[in-house]
Amino acid sequence: MRKIIKNITEKKSWIERVMVFILFTIHYSLFTAHAQDDARQRQVYAQAERDYQIGRTEQARDSLMLHLKTFQGNLRQNALRLIALTWLESFDVKQTERYATLMLQQNPYYTVSSQDPTEFADIVSRIKAAMTPTVSTASNQEESLAEVPVPTTLITEEMIRNSGARNLQEVLAAYVPGMHLIDCNDDVNIAMRGVYSTTQEKLLIMLNGHRMNSYVTNTAAPDFSMSLEKIKQIEVLRGPASSLYGGVALTGVVNIITKTGGDIDGFVVKAGIGNYGQKRADLLVGKRYYDIDVMAWASVYHNKGEQRHVGSEHKSSDPSFKDTNDSIFIGRVGSRPAFDLGVVLSLKGFQALYNTRFSQTVAPFTFSTSAFAYDYDAYPPQNGRSPGFSHFTHHAELSYKYMTGPFSMRLSGTYDREEATRYQVLSESPNPYLATVMGLDYQRDFFYFNGLSRLINLHDHNFGLQLKSGYDYTLGSDHKGSLTFGAEYSHFMLDDIKLLYSYDYDYDNDFMKKFMLDFTSENSANVSLQLKNQWRSLILNAGMRYDHKHRYDDTEANVLSPRIALILLRPKWNVKFSFSQAFVDAPYLYRAMNALNYMNEESSKPKTITLSPEYLKSFQLSFAGNGWIKGLDFEINGFANYTSDIIRSDGIKYRNAGRNNTIGVELMANYKTPRFTANLNLTWLKTFKSEIIQPDMTGDEEGEENYMEDTPAIVNGNINTPGIMSNLVLTWQATSRLKLHTHVLFEGKQTSHYLNINAACEYEQCYQTILDWGLDSEEGKQAEARLIELFDEYYAEKDMSARAIVNLGADYTLGKFCFSLNVNNLFNTRYNRSGMDAPLMPQQGRWFIASIGVKL
Numbered sequence: 010m011r012k013i014i015k016n017i018t019e020k021k022s023w024i025e026r027v028m029v030f031i032l033f034t035i036h037y038s039l040f041t042a043h044a045q046d047d048a049r050q051r052q053v054y055a056q057a058e059r060d061y062q063i064g065r066t067e068q069a070r071d072s073l074m075l076h077l078k079t080f081q082g083n084l085r086q087n088a089l090r091l092i093a094l095t096w097l098e099s100f101d102v103k104q105t106e107r108y109a110t111l112m113l114q115q116n117p118y119y120t121v122s123s124q125d126p127t128e129f130a131d132i133v134s135r136i137k138a139a140m141t142p143t144v145s146t147a148s149n150q151e152e153s154l155a156e157v158p159v160p161t162t163l164i165t166e167e168m169i170r171n172s173g174a175r176n177l178q179e180v181l182a183a184y185v186p187g188m189h190l191i192d193c194n195d196d197v198n199i200a201m202r203g204v205y206s207t208t209q210e211k212l213l214i215m216l217n218g219h220r221m222n223s224y225v226t227n228t229a230a231p232d233f234s235m236s237l238e239k240i241k242q243i244e245v246l247r248g249p250a251s252s253l254y255g256g257v258a259l260t261g262v263v264n265i266i267t268k269t270g271g272d273i274d275g276f277v278v279k280a281g282i283g284n285y286g287q288k289r290a291d292l293l294v295g296k297r298y299y300d301i302d303v304m305a306w307a308s309v310y311h312n313k314g315e316q317r318h319v320g321s322e323h324k325s326s327d328p329s330f331k332d333t334n335d336s337i338f339i340g341r342v343g344s345r346p347a348f349d350l351g352v353v354l355s356l357k358g359f360q361a362l363y364n365t366r367f368s369q370t371v372a373p374f375t376f377s378t379s380a381f382a383y384d385y386d387a388y389p390p391q392n393g394r395s396p397g398f399s400h401f402t403h404h405a406e407l408s409y410k411y412m413t414g415p416f417s418m419r420l421s422g423t424y425d426r427e428e429a430t431r432y433q434v435l436s437e438s439p440n441p442y443l444a445t446v447m448g449l450d451y452q453r454d455f456f457y458f459n460g461l462s463r464l465i466n467l468h469d470h471n472f473g474l475q476l477k478s479g480y481d482y483t484l485g486s487d488h489k490g491s492l493t494f495g496a497e498y499s500h501f502m503l504d505d506i507k508l509l510y511s512y513d514y515d516y517d518n519d520f521m522k523k524f525m526l527d528f529t530s531e532n533s534a535n536v537s538l539q540l541k542n543q544w545r546s547l548i549l550n551a552g553m554r555y556d557h558k559h560r561y562d563d564t565e566a567n568v569l570s571p572r573i574a575l576i577l578l579r580p581k582w583n584v585k586f587s588f589s590q591a592f593v594d595a596p597y598l599y600r601a602m603n604a605l606n607y608m609n610e611e612s613s614k615p616k617t618i619t620l621s622p623e624y625l626k627s628f629q630l631s632f633a634g635n636g637w638i639k640g641l642d643f644e645i646n647g648f649a650n651y652t653s654d655i656i657r658s659d660g661i662k663y664r665n666a667g668r669n670n671t672i673g674v675e676l677m678a679n680y681k682t683p684r685f686t687a688n689l690n691l692t693w694l695k696t697f698k699s700e701i702i703q704p705d706m707t708g709d710e711e712g713e714e715n716y717m718e719d720t721p722a723i724v725n726g727n728i729n730t731p732g733i734m735s736n737l738v739l740t741w742q743a744t745s746r747l748k749l750h751t752h753v754l755f756e757g758k759q760t761s762h763y764l765n766i767n768a769a770c771e772y773e774q775c776y777q778t779i780l781d782w783g784l785d786s787e788e789g790k791q792a793e794a795r796l797i798e799l800f801d802e803y804y805a806e807k808d809m810s811a812r813a814i815v816n817l818g819a820d821y822t823l824g825k826f827c828f829s830l831n832v833n834n835l836f837n838t839r840y841n842r843s844g845m846d847a848p849l850m851p852q853q854g855r856w857f858i859a860s861i862g863v864k865l
Contacts, residue, residue: 050076050079050080053072053073053076054299057069057072057073057088057091058091060072061091069091070095073088073092076088081357083299083301083355084299084300085115086112089111090109090112093107093112093132105129105132106132106136109129109132109133116269119133144157144161146161146244146246146262146264147159147161147244148539149477149479155578156548158572158574158576158585160629160646161244161245161246161247162184162186162245163245164184164185164245166268168688169240170750171686172184172750173750173816173817173818173832174237174752175237175833176231176233177214177232177235177265178197180243181231181243181245182754184245184690184738185245185247186675189730189756191205191842191844191845192843193207193844193845193846194377194380194850195370195398195431197370198844199231200729202673202694203650203694203727204259204625204652204655204669205729206656208227208228208230209230209231210222210226210227210229210257211259211623212229212263213250213262214229214262214265215264216362217267217360217362221402223402223429224427224499225429225501225597227593227594232347234348234349235265235349236306236308238308239293239304239308239349240268241269241272242266244262245261245264246258246261246264248627248629248648249589249590249591249625249626250262250591251554251568251590251591252537252539252552252572252589252591253552253572255554255570256533256556256594257593259623259625260591260625267353268293268295269297270296270297270302270303270304270355271295271296271302273293273304274295275294275295275296275864276293276294277291277292277293277862277863277864278293279291279860279861280860280861280862283312283857284855284856284857284858285312285340286312286313287310287312287856288309288310288311288346289310289311290308292306292308293305294306300355300357301354301356302356303353303355304353305351305353306351306352307348307350308348311346312341312342313338314371315339315853315856316336316337316338317337317338317854318335319851322380323382324381334381334383334384337382338385339852339853339854341373342370343370343395343399345369345393347367347368347369348367351365358409358410358412360406360407360408361405362405362407363403363404363405365401365403365404366400366401367401367402368399368400369395369399370398370399371397372396375433376433376434376463377847378765378766378805378846380767381437383434383437387460387514388432388434388462389514389515391432391466392464394430396432398431399432400427401429402426403425403427404423404424405425406422408420408422409421415481416479416480417478417481419475419476419477420475421474421475422472422473423471426468426471427468428468429467429598430464430465432464433462433464434461435447435462435463436461439456439459440461440770441453441454442774442777443770445773446770448662455512458512459513460512460513462514464508464510464511467504467505468504469502469503469597470501470502472500474497475496475497476495477495478494478495479491479492480492480493488544490543491540493537493552495554496535497533498532498534499532499533499534501531502529503601506598529561530561532558533556533557534556535554535555537552537553538552539551547575547577547578548574548577549574550573550575550576551571552573553569553571553572555567556570556592562600566621566622568594568622570591570592571590574589580636581634581635582634582635583633584631584632585629585631586630587627587628587629588628588629589626590624591624591627592623593622594622599663602663620656620664621654623654623665625651625652625653626652630648631644631645631647632644632646640681640682641680642679643676643677643678644675646676647673648672648675650671650672651668652670654668655667655668655669657846658846666700667699668698670697670699671696672695676690684742685740685741688737689737689738690735690736691733691734694733695732696724697725699723699725699727699728700723727760728760728762729760729762729842730759731758731759731811732757732758733756734754734755734757735754735755736752736753736754738752739753746822747820748819748822750818752815753814753816754813754814755813757811758808758811759843760807761805761806761807761847761849762804762806763843764805764846765804768805769803771795772796775799776792779792807849809842809849810840812838815834816831816833817831817832825863825864826862826863828859828860828861829862830857832855833855833857834855834856836855837854837855839851839854840852
């Protein structure tokens with residue numbers, strides 16, 4: 010038997026070696042042929058360039074025209090540019106414009122260099138100004154804003170500068186209707202049409218199409234770890250987009266398109282300094298040579314935060330605790346600066362991307378809705394992190410794009426790695442009743458100490474493979490369209506997760522450690538099909554995607570995400586009607602934390618707590634016009650959103666306990682003249698049914714309190730979302746060197762709804778008093794009366810008044826240097842925001858930063 014097995018093994022090994030040899034021979038032959046052909050093309054172009062430089066323009070043009078069909082990628086772009094320059098030498102402006110247009114169609118983001126003649130630079134600028142802006146995020150193919158199936162906002166690098174925004178969160182809030190800032194204490198967050206979570210996990214954020222959202226938390230905070238200097242444009246899909254991008258694309262998609270090496274063509278260095286210890290530095294390096302384009306960036310930002318004194322409601326009420334803090338820090342970055350480093354390399358159809366980012370947001374208050382001030386410096390670093398919510402991520406992608414005739418294909422492999430740490434201060438002063446509220450009665454003795462904290466630390470990584478292919482077709486003179494197919498597979502692995510509680514400001518005094526190493530992996534796969542068909546001026550855009558996920562606990566998520574849109578195109582206006590459905594699966598961390606929180610001392614095996622995906626259905630009708638008045642474009646969009654199974658938290662556990670049904674109207678208008686621009690957006694939003702968690706503190710049949718078994722309640726109104734919000738960005742080119750800009754934000758009245766943990770702790774205290782003294786005692790009667798008051802206080806409802814915030818900035822250019830000054834909240838307006846599982850949070854006052862940049 011062993012001999013038979015040995016013979017089979019040897020035979021199999023021999024066959025495998027033959028197959029590898031054959032595959033290698035085929036690959037080598039194809040590669041050699043391709044390399045030889047590529048070398049010949051480069052020789053043709055190099056000779057044409059030499060001919061052009063010595064004045065033999067006609068010979069250069071004839072040679073390039075003869076081989077133009079064989080050129081690909083950047084080499085084709087360079088050839089079209091050189092042909093245009095030869096026609097310019099012949100004073101043929103019409104032909105120059107023709108080939109310059111073809112060059113810009115090949116690369117819409119082409120930027121003139123110092124080597125280009127002034128006349129050619131003017132022609133390129135004129136053509137680009139007349140060209141219709143295109144986006145690729147909405148349908149995975151280049152199309153104009155009029156053709157995209159859902160309302161889409163395009164934000165250019167010039168608009169980013171004009172807004173004076175400091176990070177991606179502020180850029181999106183300034184230009185995207187329906188988006189507004191929310192504050193959940195320890196994360197940079199943003200809401201879309203009234204839908205949000207404790208972290209930013211409802212909006213998919215991508216970098217050149219690569220997912221930035223965490224695979225364990227779904228989080229992608231639009232904070233200072235996402236540099237603005239590297240951005241060419243931002244494409245924002247306003248609406249559900251799971252039919253294209255699967256989970257996380259619940260409320261929309263933000264795709265950050267980076268600059269190319271040709272755009273930079275050298276070095277750009279920028280440094281800034283401001284109040285509250287602000288320091289930042291940015292570096293861009295880029296170059297294009299034939300088919301090779303490389304761009305790299307580095308960005309660093311740090312501040313010390315704005316110190317603000319707080320009232321008695323944010324101080325510990327324990328008289329035995331003498332070291333009560335009376336101040337907090339707003340907008341503070343952690344002890345380590347935020348940074349963003351990356352590189353993009355393109356070679357023919359290949360593209361490589363690498364990006365690493367770090368950020369840490371410091372919470373002004375203690376965790377959740379307890380909202381007490383605390384001594385940040387009293388808590389020692391753990392795993393190199395001070396108190397706060399930090400993310401350290403790595404993203405890598407290698408892709409290859411192939412096009413031949415009407416067929417296109419893109420293959421890509423991705424790798425993502427993350428370390429996330431949430432270091433929360435639970436209580437500065439002793440609070441034994443907090444143990445009961447958190448479900449930690451068996452650890453109650455440790456809650457009599459000062460300096461209670463909790464640490465959640467995890468490491469994870471994900472591998473992914475993607476295939477996207479498309480076919481463009483034409484049916485007669487009236488019909489044209491495209492068919493797109495996509496498939497993806499990803500393998501997620503949680504390396505480890507740790508939950509640790511400690512007391513007396515020292516993690517050596519830990520009283521509970523939970524290491525979960527058996528939460529191993531999850532696998533996801535999906536297939537999608539998209540159809541775009543145009544008949545004269547009518548476009549049908551439809552798609553469907555099927556997502557399957559096998560979770561670590563052997564449960565499964567299977568979701569169909571459809572989309573359909575009808576578009577009527579006219580020369581100066583268009584109308585769109587669309588329906589789409591999206592989902593986001595329950596974050597891995599929520600499911601794991603539910604299991605960890607339900608573990609007790611006697612058992613190290615987690616209890617399975619099922620969370621289902623969240624869903625959103627959206628109907629949208631929009632009308633857009635352009636050219637009615639010179640320089641003016643506008644869009645009006647109405648929507649109806651139906652969100653279900655929203656995951657909500659009471660600060661301790663997570664569950665599907667929410668709905669949010671919302672209608673709204675959005676207006677966008679852009680006006681531009683040679684020296685003045687205005688960008689306006691206005692949103693009216695009305696939530697007519699929203700479910701929130703409401704406490705049930707009536708007790709059970711055995712007389713035990715039951716407030717931890719909260720039940721959903723219906724709220725007919727917006728929650729932490731203004732009914733009216735508007736942004737206006739104005740820019741005036743005062744002189745050829747000086748540009749002035751301002752951003753005015755208006756938000757109407759808002760109402761915050763949240764569960765007050767402090768009231769829950771006091772409820773426990775009163776209940777214990779009744780048990781100890783009895784209802785007939787004076788102490789028992791006072792406790793009973795207080796319990797009745799706490800029914801209303803536990804479910805808190807707070808109003809936030811309307812506000813107008815004004816930002817102001819100026820840019821002055823002197824040769825290669827640029828000087829900038831930006832002031833946020835010019836009038837130092839004091840106001841609050843809130844969010845899920847958070848009380849009213851004071852916002853930043855007047856912040857300013859001055860910077861100097863140089864291009865080499």
